[in-house]
Amino acid sequence: MLRASGCLFGLAFGDALGAVTEFLTVDEIRRRFPPNGPQEPLGNPALVTDDTQMTLSVGQALVAALSSNLTVASLEPALRHAFVEWLRSPQNNRAPGMTCLRACENLEAGIPWQQATRPNSKGCGANMRVAPVGLLALDETTRAAVAQFQAALTHGHPTALAASDLTAAAIADLVKGGDALGLPSRLYTYAASQRLVYHGDWLGSLWKRPYTNTPEEFISRGWDECLAVLDRLNAALVNPNRDADPCLATGEGWIAEEALATGLLCFLLFPNEPQAALRRAALTAGDSDSIACLTGAFAGAYLGMAAWPEDWVIRIEYRDHLAVLGKLWD
Template identity: 80%
Template sequence: MRHASGCWFGLAFGDALGAETEFLSVEEICRRYPPHGPQEIKGNPALVTDDTQMTLAVGEALANAKTAHLTAAILETPLRNAFIKWWRSPENNRAPGMTCLRACSRLAQGMPWQQATEANSKGCGANMRVAPVSLLPLDATTRAALAQFQAALTHGHATALAASDLTATAITDLAKGGDPQGLPSRLRSYALNQRTVYHAEWLGSLWKRPDINTPEEFISHGWDECLTVLDRLDAALVNPNRDDDPCDATGEGWIAEEAFATALLCFLLFPEEPLAALRRAALTAGDSDSIACLTGAFAGAYLGMAAWPEDWVARIEYCDRLAALGKLWD
């Protein structure tokens, strides 16, 4: 099945397809790509955005760590260096998020990551890149801590951490063959279980804010926002409508918990039709490339490489890097 490769390529395909439609209304997308939005990735290579670039950065940082025993002390330098390399790259010209740019600039100055991060940002840059964490053979506690830690280097808001953890959990569940229909319920149980768990060995003093008294109080705010968006996802799935813009149900995806929920909704509308899921994700009024990127990660993790057309595999930008990491993870 090659679930890891399917996830790696799926997120890149979604990113490339959604790159054409980000910032556009559904009506404008249909006008430019009649009648139902973009159906194929364009170009050779088909270009991706910062979503895939930063996912590759996370994956290559994890590969460079070369140890099965992962800690914040071991991973901070590889992640920092990978983010700085991306920030300095001439290919970093795909409308990258301002949070990532500002945080990476401070990381490049050598600031401690707790000072470099954008403490109040919960943008989707936190979890659009988390897929590599999901595909490592980690225990659940380490996976959760690492998913949050990679987000925390740039996005310090509690919801950015929780949404990254929840996104990683969903991908892991699907890659292991989890039933898509029951996934929202399993994710709710996970969120409730993690609501007051603060990974202090990884996150240190990140929780300290003028209006926050304990680490548990800090992280619970993030999980509560994730639980709220899971409520919206459940409501949308009561009478699922493939024709409505998913953003109307679960948000436009500019923030982490909405990017997670809207991407998951797109996947759950078409759990056995990966290309239809990507096309639905690209035909959205919100942060279409991030929504479609995560949709592709979910679909590819669940269905493996067989989900994707060989022609797309051959044409996607960074094909060799995606293939190498997919092979390593598989």
């Protein structure tokens, strides 16, 4: 089914659809793209945002680190190099988030990553780029640690770590053939099991903050926020409403746990209609490109590359880079 390729291309397609609707209200989107928002990626090439660019950076770093043993010692310099390369790219002109910019500037200056990160940020930049971690054939503990670590280089808030871990877990679940209907329950069980798990061999002293006594106390705050947003997701799925803005149920997606939940909601409203899921995700009042890129990643991981029209594939920006990583991990 080419699920890895489906995931990566789906992420880019969602990013391209949402790129033209981010920062707009639903009514403004309908006026600009009547009657129901953009129906396909626009342009040739169809341009993406920093969401896809940074996903490719994480993928590039993982490929480099996997050439030896995947450890902090191999992944940290690979991520640092890839993030700085992204920072200085002339194509880094797609309204990137200030958290990523400031943290990557610190990384470029050679500051240790624990000091380079933005410790209080849980923006969706932490997990809109984590999909490649979910595509790797890793054991659950290593996958969790790597997902959190890639987030931690820029977003040091415990919820950024937990939401990135949970996003990668969702993608890994779908790639392995997990059914869509049961996904929220499986994610909830996983999140509950991780509440007191701090990956100290990867995260080191990141947990040390004022008024925080233990690493378990630190990370549990992040998982509790993820569990709370999963409760909101489950409530929305009791009586699913395809016509209402998903942001009303699970949040506008500017922060990591809401981007995850709203991306999941858009996917689960249309589990077997991937293009409809992306159109719904782009027709949202919040961080539409990040919501839609996660929606596309979930849909592509679930349905494979066959989910996407060939016309979209040949027009999407960075298609060669996406194809190389997809082929490597399919």
